[in-house]
Amino acid sequence: MTAPTTILSAVQQAALIRKLTALADDEIILAQRGGEWTGHAPILEEDIALANIAQDELGHAGMYLELRRALDGSDADALAFTRSADEFSSSRFVELPKGDWAFTMLRQYLYDAYEALWLDAARKSTYEPLAEVANKAFREERFHLQHTALWVERLALGTPESMKRTQDALNALWPYVGQLWQPVEGEAGLIEAGLLPDLNAVRTRWEGLIVPHLRVQCGLILPPGGAEQPGRDTHTEYLVPLLDEMQRVYRAHPDTPYW
Amino acid sequence: MTELQSDTQWPRWEIFKQDTEKRPYQGVGSVHAGDPDHALLTARNVFVRRPAAVNLWAVREDDILNATPEEVGMHPEVLDTPGEADTYHVGIKKTHKRSMTFVDLVESVEATGPGDALRQAQAQHPDALAWLVFPDSAIARTDDDPGTVESWFAPAKDKTYKQQQYYGVIGKHVGELKREGRMPRRATEEPHAGDHKVYDHPHDATTEELKIHEVQKSEVQK
Numbered sequence: 001m002t003a004p005t006t007i008l009s010a011v012q013q014a015a016l017i018r019k020l021t022a023l024a025d026d027e028i029i030l031a032q033r034g035g036e037w038t039g040h041a042p043i044l045e046e047d048i049a050l051a052n053i054a055q056d057e058l059g060h061a062g063m064y065l066e067l068r069r070a071l072d073g074s075d076a077d078a079l080a081f082t083r084s085a086d087e088f089s090s091s092r093f094v095e096l097p098k099g100d101w102a103f104t105m106l107r108q109y110l111y112d113a114y115e116a117l118w119l120d121a122a123r124k125s126t127y128e129p130l131a132e133v134a135n136k137a138f139r140e141e142r143f144h145l146q147h148t149a150l151w152v153e154r155l156a157l158g159t160p161e162s163m164k165r166t167q168d169a170l171n172a173l174w175p176y177v178g179q180l181w182q183p184v185e186g187e188a189g190l191i192e193a194g195l196l197p198d199l200n201a202v203r204t205r206w207e208g209l210i211v212p213h214l215r216v217q218c219g220l221i222l223p224p225g226g227a228e229q230p231g232r233d234t235h236t237e238y239l240v241p242l243l244d245e246m247q248r249v250y251r252a253h254p255d256t257p258y259w
Numbered sequence: 260m261t262e263l264q265s266d267t268q269w270p271r272w273e274i275f276k277q278d279t280e281k282r283p284y285q286g287v288g289s290v291h292a293g294d295p296d297h298a299l300l301t302a303r304n305v306f307v308r309r310p311a312a313v314n315l316w317a318v319r320e321d322d323i324l325n326a327t328p329e330e331v332g333m334h335p336e337v338l339d340t341p342g343e344a345d346t347y348h349v350g351i352k353k354t355h356k357r358s359m360t361f362v363d364l365v366e367s368v369e370a371t372g373p374g375d376a377l378r379q380a381q382a383q384h385p386d387a388l389a390w391l392v393f394p395d396s397a398i399a400r401t402d403d404d405p406g407t408v409e410s411w412f413a414p415a416k417d418k419t420y421k422q423q424q425y426y427g428v429i430g431k432h433v434g435e436l437k438r439e440g441r442m443p444r445r446a447t448e449e450p451h452a453g454d455h456k457v458y459d460h461p462h463d464a465t466t467e468e469l470k471i472h473e474v475q476k477s478e479v480q481k
Contacts, residue, residue, distance in 0.1 A: 043269070045290045056414075136417070142410035147300045154293065235324035 012193065013071055015186025016127070018089070020068045020197060021079070022184050022232055025090040027061035028080055029239070030054075030111060032246050033098045042101055049147060053108065056140045060115075063133045070129065081250035085239045087234040091179040095239045099172070102155050102165035107173055109148035110210060114180050116141035117205050121197030130195070149213060156218035163219075170214065171223050178229040268445035270319055272298040272399075275350075275364060276306055277314040284316060286350060286362035286391070292317075295399030303401075303411050309418045310359075313408065315401045322397035324373040325350075329391045331381065338381070340374035347376035351387035362391055 010017065034054030041047035065076035094111065098104050119141055120132035155162040181203050190196040214220045269291040275284040287306045292298035298317035307315065326337050347370045350362040365384070370376035376392040384390065401407060 043291055045292065045301035045305055049301055052308055088357045127364045136414075140414050143303070143414070144404070146410075147304075150296060150300060154297070 006070075011186060012190060012195070015156040015184065015190050016195065017068055017071055018062045018184040019187055020071075021091040021188065024061040024064040024068070024076075024079075025088050026111075027057040027064070027096050028246075029088070029090040029242065030108070031058040031061065031136065032242060033094065033096075034104070034108070036098050037104065048127050050104070050108075053144050053147070055213045059135045060140075063137060067129050067133060069256070077250070081247045085235055085243055086233070088235065088243070089184070090235070090237065090239065091176070091182070091232060092230075092234065092236045093173065093176040093179055095236045095242065096176065096210040097238055099128075099169065100165055101107070102162065102173065104116055105148055105151040105155065106166060106169040108144070109152045110173065110177055111180070112141055112148050113210050114188040114202075114206055116145050117209070121202050124194075125196065126194040127196075152214070153218050156214075156220055166218070167220055170220055174225055175227055178225065178227065179232065179234075182229050182231055184232065266272075268476070269293050270321070272308055272317040272319055273323060274298075274302040275316040275318070276310075276312050277301075278311050280313055284314070284348075284364040285360035286364075288419055289320070290317070297398055299401055307412060307415055311414050311415060312412050314403065315411075317399040318393050318397050323391060323393045324377055325389060325391040326377060328381075328387075331377075338374045338378045340372060340377070342372035342374070343394060343396070344369075344371045345396055346370075347373065347379075347392045347394055348385070348398075349376065349380045349389035351380065351384045352389040352391075353387060362389075367395070417457065 031054040034050050034057065037050050038047060038054075041050055061080070062076060065074070065079060068074055068079075093107070096103075099107075119134045119138040123131055123138060125131045125134065125178070136182065137197065152166065155166045157163070181199055183199055187196060188201070191198050211222065213221060270293075271289050271291055272295075273289050275288050276283045276287045290298055290301045291307055292301050295317060299315055302315050304315055306312075322341075324332075324337070324340055331337060346367050348364050348367050350364045352362050368376055368379045370379060370392075373392055373394070376394075377390055380387075380390040382391055401411060
C-alpha cells in the first residue's frame with residue numbers, strides 16, 4: 001500500500017474515515033447474508049459461486065478498512081467484530097434477511113451494479129490509495145455483475161413462479177435501495193475536492209444501467225420510488241441478530257490465534 | 260431417453276481450461292448449467308477462483324463422444340457414430356494418475372462426424388487410455404477482450420493458494436508438530452503406487468491423512 005500523498009485536512013480525514021467505514025459496513029453485512037447460503041444454494045455450483053462473491057465483498061471491506069487503518073490506526077477485525085449495531089453505518093438494503101434465491105440474486109445484482117459503477121468512478125480519485133483499491137476491486141465487481149445480471153434475467157424470464165418471485169423481490173427491495181446513495185456527513189466536501197466520486201453522477205449511470213435491464217430485458221415492473229431515505233444511522237430490526245451471530249465467536253474468544 | 264424423466268438436473272458441461280496462451284486446453288471437470296453463458300460463469304467460479312487461466316471452454320456432454328480402447332474393441336460401431344462434418348477437437352487421457360486435470364486437448368482434425376474423429380484420434384494416439392472428441396461448433400468460449408480477461412481471470416493472480424497441510428489444527432501448525440516429532444510416522448509417508456504418488460491434489464487426502472488430523476485434534480483436546 002502506497003503512503004497517502006494527499007494532505008487531508010482534519011475535517012476531510014474525519015469524513016473520509018466515515019465514508020470508508022460505511023463502504024466496508026455494507027460489504028461486511030452483505031457478505032454475511034451471502035454466506036448464509038453456504039450449503040443451502042439451489043445447486044452446488046451456485047453455492048460455490050455465491051461463497052466466492054461473498055468472500056470478494058469481504059475482501060473489499062478489508063481493503064477499505066486498511067485504508068482507514070492508514071489514517072487512524074484502527075483495527076479491521078475489532079471494527080467488524082466488536083462494534084454494536086448503532087455503531088455500524090450499513091444501509092438497511094443489505095441488512096434485510098436473505099429471502100429466497102430471487103431476492104438474493106436481485107439484491108446482489110442491484111448492489112453489484114452500484115458498487116461497480118462507484119468503483120469505476122473512484123479509480124479517478126485524487127486520493128491515490130483509494131484509486132488503487134478501486135482499480136483492484138472493480139475487476140471483481142464487473143464479474144459479479146455479469147453473474148447476477150444473468151440470474152435476474154433467467155429468473156424473470158423463467159417460469160411464472162420464478163417471474164412472480166423476482167417481481168416480489170423487486171417490490172420488497174426497491175423502497176430500500178435509495179439508502180445506498182445517502183452520503184455520509186462531510187461527503188460533499190470530499191466530492192468537491194475530487195477525493196470521492198460524485199454520487200449523483202454515479203446514480204444516474206446506475207439507473208441508466210439497471211432500469212432498462214429490469215424493465216426491457218427482464219419485463220419487470222419498477223415500483224414507484226422516491227421515498228425519503230433516512231441516513232445510514234437508521235437500521236432495520238435485522239441488524240442486531242445478524243451481528244449477534246457474526247460476532248459471537250470473536251466475542252467469546254477474542255485472543256484465539258487463527259490462520 | 261426413455262419415458263423415465265426423473266432427472267431434473269440441468270445439462271452437464273465439460274469444462275476445458277487453458278492456463279496460459281501456450282498451454283493446451285485441459286479437462287478440469289464439469290458443471291451443471293442451464294445454458295452456455297451460465298456454464299461459463301459457474302465454471303469460472305468453480306475452477307478459476309485461484310489457479311491461473313486465460314480461457315475457458317464449456318461443451319455439453321451430449322456433444323462429446325468418448326471411448327476407451329476396451330470400449331472400441333467391444334463396440335467397434337462407435338467409430339461409425341454419425342453427426343455433422345466439422346473440425347473436431349481431440350482429447351486424450353494418458354495416465355491413471357489422479358490429478359486436477361484428466362484430459363489434454365492435443366489437436367484438432369477435420370472429420371465427417373464424431374465417429375470419424377474418434378477413428379482418427381485412435382490412429383494418431385494408439386497408446387491413449389481414452390479418447391474424447393467434440394465438434395468446434397459445440398464450444399462455448401469466454402471472450403478474449405481485455406475487459407473479460409481482467410474481470411474473469413486477472414483477480415485469481417492476487418489470491419493465495421494454500422495447500423491443505425498449511426492449515427494444521429487450531430493453535431498448532433503441522434510443521435511445528437513434525438519438528439517436535441509428534442506426528443505419527445505415517446504422516447510423512449505419502450501413498451505410492453510403483454514409484455509415483457497416487458494423488459497430487461490437496462483434496463485427494465487419503466484416509467491415513469484424515470486419521471492424522473483426528474489424532475491431532477484429540478491431542479489438542481487433551
